Amino acid sequence: MKPKVCMISRRVDHSAPLTGLFLVLVAMLLLAMPGHAQQSDEKIIKSHGYSTFGELKYPADFKHLDYVNPDAPKGGDMSIWAEGTFDNFTPISRKGRSGALALTLMVERLMTSTSDEAGADYGLIAESLEYPESQDWVIFNLRPEARFSDGTPVTAEDVKFTFDLLMEQAYIDYRVAISKLVESAEVLGPHRVKFTFRPDVPRDGLISQMGSNPVMSKAWFEKTGARLDEASLTPIMGTGPYLLDSYDINRQIVYRRNPDYWGKDLPINKGRFNFDTIRVQYYSDNTPALLGFQRGEYTFREEGSSKIWATGYDFPQVSKGFVKKAELPDGNLPEASGFVFNLLRDKFQDIRVRQAIALMYNFEWTNETLQYGLFEHRNSFWENSDLGATGVPEGAELELLKSLGDLIDPALLTDPVVMAPTSGKRQLDRGNLAKADALLNEAGWRAGSDGVRVNDSGTVLSLEFLTDDTDIERIVSPFIDNLRVLGIKAVLNRVDPSQYTNLIRGKDYDMIAASYYTNLVPGLGMQQRFGSADAVASHFNPASFADPAADILIDKLVAARSRDEFKVATRALDRLMRAKLFVIPTWYKSNSWVAYFDQYEHPDVLPPYDLGYLDVWWYNAEKGEKLKAAGAFR
Incomplete structure (x- = not known):
C-alpha cells in the first residue's frame, strides 16, 4: 500500500517536522x-x-559514512513523481x-x-x-x-x-x-x-x-511575517543542501543544489546530495504517471503497484536497455498497512463487528488474482523482524502481560497470538461468511427481509471506505462486494486528493487504507501513534486507538534500556494490538521495486534502511549523454 505522497522515498517525511530513520546504539x-x-x-x-x-x-x-561513495561526482538531474496536487x-x-x-x-x-x-x-x-x-x-x-x-x-x-x-x-x-x-x-x-x-x-x-x-x-x-500554520508559496528559509529553483502549480517542483551549502564538507555529508537538481513531476494518479515515465518525463520510479510491476514494464525503453528494472533489498520494518477502522464511530466499538468485517477481506484471492502473487500476508505490527509476537506468551513476556491484571483479556495469557484470517481460492469464502454472520448476530446486527443488517433501534449497519487512490479502489472493490453479501451497506467513495486530505485531518471517515509506523528501537513516537492521550487528535493514529494496557506497554517499550527489555515489551504490545483488531492487516513485501533510466549509479552495497536514491546515488554523465543520443527520452 503506497503512501499518499506517492513514489517518493519512504524514509523522507514530506509533511511534518518529525523523526529520523530508525534507532539502535550510543557511545558516550x-x-x-x-x-x-x-x-x-x-x-x-x-x-x-x-x-x-x-x-x-x-x-x-570518522571520515565518511560506510555506505557512500565519498568521491561521487556532482551533477545531473534526478526526477521522481508525486501524486495529486500541491498549493504551498x-x-x-x-x-x-x-x-x-x-x-x-x-x-x-x-x-x-x-x-x-x-x-x-x-x-x-x-x-x-x-x-x-x-x-x-x-x-x-x-x-x-x-x-x-x-x-x-x-x-x-x-x-x-x-x-x-x-x-x-x-x-x-x-x-x-x-x-x-x-x-x-x-x-x-x-x-x-x-x-x-x-x-x-x-x-x-x-x-x-x-x-x-x-x-x-x-x-x-x-x-x-510568515507563519507555520498558514499556507504560503514562499519556502521556509533553512540550512539545507537544496533551494527551491522553480515550480508550476500541480505540475512540477524543481529544487537546485546550493553551491554554497555550508555543510557540504562535513564527514556526515561526504558523498551525499550529488544531484544538481531534484525534480518532482505531479500526476493525478498512477496511470498517467506511468505513461509519463515511459515518455521520460521523469527518470526514477519506486513502484508500489503489483499489477504495474508485473505487467506495466513492457515498453520499448525497457526492452532496449534504456530503463533498468531492479528489486533492491529493504531492511526496514514493513509499514503496518491495512484497512483502518475509525474507532470514533460507535458502530465499530464492538470488536465482533470488526472481526466480522475483517473476515470478508480475502487476502489469498486478492494476492493471486489482483496482485500477481507478489505479496505476503502481514500479521504483526513488527512484521519481518524478531520483534513480533509468536505463539503463546512465555517467560518475561508472559510475566509482563500478567502484570497488567484486569486491563487485558485473560485469553492473551493462554491463547496463541491473533493471526490474520485466511480464506479460500474464491473471492467470497463461504466458511468465513458463516463465521461473520454469527458474529454480527451475536452483536445485535441482524439481517432484515431485504438482507441489510440493522440493530434493535432500526439503525442500518453501513460502512464507507474512503480513498483518493485508483490502485486501492481496484483492490478494495471485491472486499466491498463481500461486505454487501454479508448484509452491510458498504460503499467505496473515491474523492479528489484535496478533499481526501481534509476528511482525513478531520477524521471524517469509516475506513481508510493507511499505515502505522513502528521502530526497531524505542521511540517517543509510539505514544503519538498508539497512545491514549493524543488518540483523538493525532493524525499519526488514524484509528484513534486508545487502550490503558497499551499505554503501560508503550511506556515500558520507550523506557527499555537493553535490547532484551525492548523486545519483551514490543512483543507484548504487538500481541495486544493484534487482538484489538483496529487495523485489518493486508500485505507487505521485503524488498523495493525500482525502475530508472540507466544514467544513475549507486554504491555497491546500499544501506539497509534506505534506498538512498535522493541521497547517495549519482548521475553518470556519459551514460546520460548516450541515452539522449539514442532517443531514450521522447
Whole structure:
C-alpha cells in the first residue's frame, strides 16, 4: 500500500517536522564539567552523537559514512513523481497540500540519523551535545560555521525561536505531546542552547526528540511575517543542501543544489546530495504517471503497484536497455498497512463487528488474482523482524502481560497470538461468511427481509471506505462486494486528493487504507501513534486507538534500556494490538521495486534502511549523454 505522497522515498517525511530513520546504539565520552560539577556530582556526558543502547558505530573522527561513495561526482538531474496536487511550501500548515520534499531538502535538524545504524543520531547543525547521566536536560553546541541559505549564521537564538514557533503554530498533537515533556528552552550563548525536561516524565527518548528539532531563521520569519500554520508559496528559509529553483502549480517542483551549502564538507555529508537538481513531476494518479515515465518525463520510479510491476514494464525503453528494472533489498520494518477502522464511530466499538468485517477481506484471492502473487500476508505490527509476537506468551513476556491484571483479556495469557484470517481460492469464502454472520448476530446486527443488517433501534449497519487512490479502489472493490453479501451497506467513495486530505485531518471517515509506523528501537513516537492521550487528535493514529494496557506497554517499550527489555515489551504490545483488531492487516513485501533510466549509479552495497536514491546515488554523465543520443527520452 503506497503512501499518499506517492513514489517518493519512504524514509523522507514530506509533511511534518518529525523523526529520523530508525534507532539502535550510543557511545558516550564522559567528560566532567567544572561549572556543573559545582551543582551536582553527576557526570556530564559530552558526545558527537546519541543513541538508545550501546556504542555509536562511527567515532568522533570518522571520515565518511560506510555506505557512500565519498568521491561521487556532482551533477545531473534526478526526477521522481508525486501524486495529486500541491498549493504551498509550508509543510507544517494544516491548510492545503504542501509540495513534496519542501521540508526535507531545505531545512535541517540539530542532529541527523544514518541509514545503516538503527537508533543512532549524529550532530549536524549541532557539533556536539552535553547531558547529565539523569538526562534531566541536554545542551546542544552548534557549529559556528552553520549558515542559512542566505549566508547568515545559525545561532542559539534561531534554535530557541524555532522551538517556540513549533510550540505555538505546529500541529496540535505535536504541541500537546512536547509541552508535556519539555519544561524550558534557553539560550546559554551564541552557539549553546539548553532544553530542560519536566521532572515528572520519563527521560527515555527526550534527547533524540530534541535533536530532531528543525532549525529555521528567526530573522527571516520576523522580516516576512510568515507563519507555520498558514499556507504560503514562499519556502521556509533553512540550512539545507537544496533551494527551491522553480515550480508550476500541480505540475512540477524543481529544487537546485546550493553551491554554497555550508555543510557540504562535513564527514556526515561526504558523498551525499550529488544531484544538481531534484525534480518532482505531479500526476493525478498512477496511470498517467506511468505513461509519463515511459515518455521520460521523469527518470526514477519506486513502484508500489503489483499489477504495474508485473505487467506495466513492457515498453520499448525497457526492452532496449534504456530503463533498468531492479528489486533492491529493504531492511526496514514493513509499514503496518491495512484497512483502518475509525474507532470514533460507535458502530465499530464492538470488536465482533470488526472481526466480522475483517473476515470478508480475502487476502489469498486478492494476492493471486489482483496482485500477481507478489505479496505476503502481514500479521504483526513488527512484521519481518524478531520483534513480533509468536505463539503463546512465555517467560518475561508472559510475566509482563500478567502484570497488567484486569486491563487485558485473560485469553492473551493462554491463547496463541491473533493471526490474520485466511480464506479460500474464491473471492467470497463461504466458511468465513458463516463465521461473520454469527458474529454480527451475536452483536445485535441482524439481517432484515431485504438482507441489510440493522440493530434493535432500526439503525442500518453501513460502512464507507474512503480513498483518493485508483490502485486501492481496484483492490478494495471485491472486499466491498463481500461486505454487501454479508448484509452491510458498504460503499467505496473515491474523492479528489484535496478533499481526501481534509476528511482525513478531520477524521471524517469509516475506513481508510493507511499505515502505522513502528521502530526497531524505542521511540517517543509510539505514544503519538498508539497512545491514549493524543488518540483523538493525532493524525499519526488514524484509528484513534486508545487502550490503558497499551499505554503501560508503550511506556515500558520507550523506557527499555537493553535490547532484551525492548523486545519483551514490543512483543507484548504487538500481541495486544493484534487482538484489538483496529487495523485489518493486508500485505507487505521485503524488498523495493525500482525502475530508472540507466544514467544513475549507486554504491555497491546500499544501506539497509534506505534506498538512498535522493541521497547517495549519482548521475553518470556519459551514460546520460548516450541515452539522449539514442532517443531514450521522447
